[in-house]
Amino acid sequence: MSRRLRKFSWFQLFLVLFLTGLSIFMLLPIIYLFNHAFKPASELFKYPPTFIVEQPSLKNFSDLLMATKSSLxxxxxxxxxxxxxxxxxxxxxxxxxxxxxxxxxxxxxxxxxxxxxxxxxxxxxxxxxxxxxxxxxxxxxxxxxxxxxxxxxxxxxxxxxxxxxxxxxxxxxxxxxxxxxxxxxxxxxxxxxxxxxxxxxxxxxxxxxxxxxxxxxxxxxxxxxxxxxxxxxxxxxxxxxxxxxxxxxxxxxxxxxxxxxxxxxxxxxxxxxxxxxxxxxxxxx
Structure with a gap:
């Protein structure tokens, strides 16, 4: 009985670790989107590129509002x-x-x-x-x-x-x-x-x-x-x-x-x- 419980516990641990890793992997596009939206132009075209924004800026959002000024x-x-x-x-x-x-x-x-x-x-x-x-x-x-x-x-x-x-x-x-x-x-x-x-x-x-x-x-x-x-x-x-x-x-x-x-x-x-x-x-x- 204890062996079965031990095996089941190891399986549970593996399942939790696997699902945690999978969840983090699936969150990467969302994290990337958030970082990209707040990156200034200097970081957008920086080489080598960075995944996490270093100096958050609202410039992209202001440019979004300004982009429609030429339109009715x-x-x-x-x-x-x-x-x-x-x-x-x-x-x-x-x-x-x-x-x-x-x-x-x-x-x-x-x-x-x-x-x-x-x-x-x-x-x-x-x-x-x-x-x-x-x-x-x-x-x-x-x-x-x-x-x-x-x-x-x-x-x-x-x-x-x-x-x-x-x-x-x-x-x-x-x-x-x-x-x-x-x-x-x-x-x-x-x-x-x-x-x-x-x-x-x-x-x-x-x-x-x-x-x-x-x-x-x-x-x-x-x-x-x-x-x-x-x-x-x-x-x-x-x-x-x-x-x-x-x-x-x-x-x-x-x-x-x-x-x-x-x-x-x-x-x-x-x-x-x-x-x-x-x-x-x-x-x-």
Whole structure:
């Protein structure tokens, strides 16, 4: 018994050391981004290069704000568009995922299995494969150069519906039947029983929606012609456009990328425990 315990303890130690090293390795790009954003020009082009910033400076952030002075559109407008489109995407994607998952999990209607199979199959297709049909739909609906062009392509996320459905499957049908006997409507059951018990899955859908929308570049590229309606990721892409040397503005690009990354990190840290619960399929405790 003691030998088994000793072997298990050594394995635990190895696992902890391995995961710690892997975590540090995965943090290196984030640390590099933070250091690069605060490096002055003298350190950006220093040889031999340094990984850790020696003299932190806000010059890159001030250059980022100054870069839009030659344009009619300030960087704050791109950031505002990002906030609006991301907020709408999170709200609508979460709502539609809950409604669709509840119907697929607890509803009874013809073709339910075929519909869910179609959603699962759609997970295999890259978003680029439906980019042209998306454009035709957005154009026919008259949504070019509107916030809805940023939102609608990201509202119906198959992975969100799949995760929500798998989580709702764990809610006992007897619990819903008892609520029906008490006279509760479908919407009342959804709001009072299903959603509270599925908060980890709801948080996961919110995280996926935020990540998909906040860093999205395709909608501004394909569906938006008006510069005042484009988002921050598109602006970051244009920082180095037209330059013969792509490293000329690497500090400014790092600063803009950091601004985009911080909200993503904060949002994930706030909801990460719920997301882990979803991946572990904890269900009802």
């Amino acid at each position: 559109v300030p960087v704050t407008r791109y950031l505002f568009n990002n906030l609006v489109s991301t907020s709408l995407t999170i709200a609508l994607a979460t709502l539609f995922s809950i409604l669709c998952a509840f119907a697929l999990s607890k509803g009874k209607f013809p073709g339910k299995g075929l519909l869910f199979s179609t959603i699962v199959v759609s997970l295999m297709f890259a978003p680029e494969t439906v980019q042209i049909p998306r454009y035709f739909v957005i154009n026919e609906l008259g949504l070019i150069n509107t916030y809805w062009a940023h939102v609608l392509p990201l509202v119906a996320m198959p992975v969100s519906v799949f995760l929500m459905k798998q989580f709702i499957d764990q809610i006992p049908s007897e619990l819903l039947e008892a609520a029906r006997v008490e006279g509760a409507s479908e919407l009342r059951m959804l709001a009072s029983i299903v959603v509270p018990l599925s908060l980890p899955a709801v948080a996961t859908v919110a995280i996926l929606s935020f990540q998909g929308s906040w860093s999205n570049l395709e909608t501004s590229t394909f569906f938006i012609e008006d510069e005042t309606m484009k988002t921050l990721p598109f602006y970051v892409l244009t920082l180095t456009s037209g330059l013969s040397n792509s490293v000329a503005r690497q500090g400014v690009v790092a600063a803009a990328t950091l601004i985009m990354f911080i909200p993503n990190l904060i949002f994930f840290l706030l909801l990460q425990r719920k997301m882990i619960d979803t991946m572990m399929h904890s269900g009802i405790k």
